[in-house]
Amino acid sequence: AKYLATPQAGMVALDFVTEPKGDDSILFWAKRYWEAEVDGSPEGTQRAKRADLQLFLSYFSTVVGSDHVDYWTPSVSKGFCSWLDKPAPAKPSRSHQERYAPSSINRMLATIRHFAKYIESSRRFEAGPPMKNVKDLDLLTPVWKGLSELELMRLRAALDQVTQLAGRKQQMPLRNRAVFILGLDTALRAFEIATLNYDQYQGKYLKRVKGKASIYADVYLSADARRELDQYITQERGTQPGTLFVTNRGGRMSR
Structure with a gap:
């Protein structure tokens, strides 16, 4: 296994405007994923996926302190899920102050799960699949009582x-x-x-x-x-x- 660069404290949050430093940057893969899988989709789909990816990229770079894609591990994914479910004030801070609804969190997890699979189709993650054992939040399912x-x-x-x-x-x-x-x-x-x-x-x-x-x-x-x-x-x-x-x-x- 190759050794990664030491994470940087106080790294600026990534966004789609930032230019990736190389093909090991998670932003490099986010842009490739967008061009291959999202671009050309209905406007509503693009808007939702862009917001999901932007939020994840911001969390990833702020918490990890690096843009290296191999720092994306299951622990980071689970931390992202927990962060979305926390009420304000959440750390790191986020523009959406209220905790996200479970259905919204599950939608974001679906987006980054698809993103991770896209990366895995071209390269392996050093620590293994980053969404392994990352489960959706439970949603309450109405139970039919059997009335005729x-x-x-x-x-x-x-x-x-x-x-x-x-x-x-x-x-x-x-x-x-x-x-x-x-x-x-x-x-x-x-x-x-x-x-x-x-x-x-x-x-x-x-x-x-x-x-x-x-x-x-x-x-x-x-x-x-x-x-x-x-x-x-x-x-x-x-x-x-x-x-x-x-x-x-x-x-x-x-x-």
């Missing part, structure tokens, strides 16, 4: 009746309906629903839902669940920050 179509129809019909019969605003029928549909749609547990906050509801997802063993996941919401949530927020809750499902006094629901 008939049972689901009966439950929804009963829910329709209860919603109509709840005439007083203090009963918050739209909140109750949204909770029920959300649980049915996502298979989230009662404590997971009770601990949700308003700012976790973003577009088609509930972001960073905390499950068992402190596993965080982004949970996809169907159009039906989003419609019920939006109706509850518009007509009963409002858009103020805080717990997503409030009591009639504005507090957090208990499980």
Whole structure:
């Protein structure tokens, strides 16, 4: 095995503008990878991959203190994953202050995994494949409870009746309906629903839902669940920050 140059303390973070020093530079391989595998892809794909690669190159050069590609080891890859999952202030610093969503981290890992395989197709890494045993973060997968179509129809019909019969605003029928549909749609547990906050509801997802063993996941919401949530927020809750499902006094629901 060849010996590598000593890493430099305080090395300037790499970016795509930097000229590579030689064919052992990770930037040299990043540019070759871009030309061979990314250039010509749809604009959205190029934008995402460029951001992923730029973030990794910046982390790599700052933490390792070198641009030599053979310093890319599984430990560096795992450190990159952990760094993305840390809340602010993260070290080294990054422009995105909040921790990244698990789905975003997994997308970045997919990009650099593909990048590593591209390099390996032309040269070997001195320390072996740099993405070896680097696993994606766990995402919460809704578990089907086995209800039949008939049972689901009966439950929804009963829910329709209860919603109509709840005439007083203090009963918050739209909140109750949204909770029920959300649980049915996502298979989230009662404590997971009770601990949700308003700012976790973003577009088609509930972001960073905390499950068992402190596993965080982004949970996809169907159009039906989003419609019920939006109706509850518009007509009963409002858009103020805080717990997503409030009591009639504005507090957090208990499980």
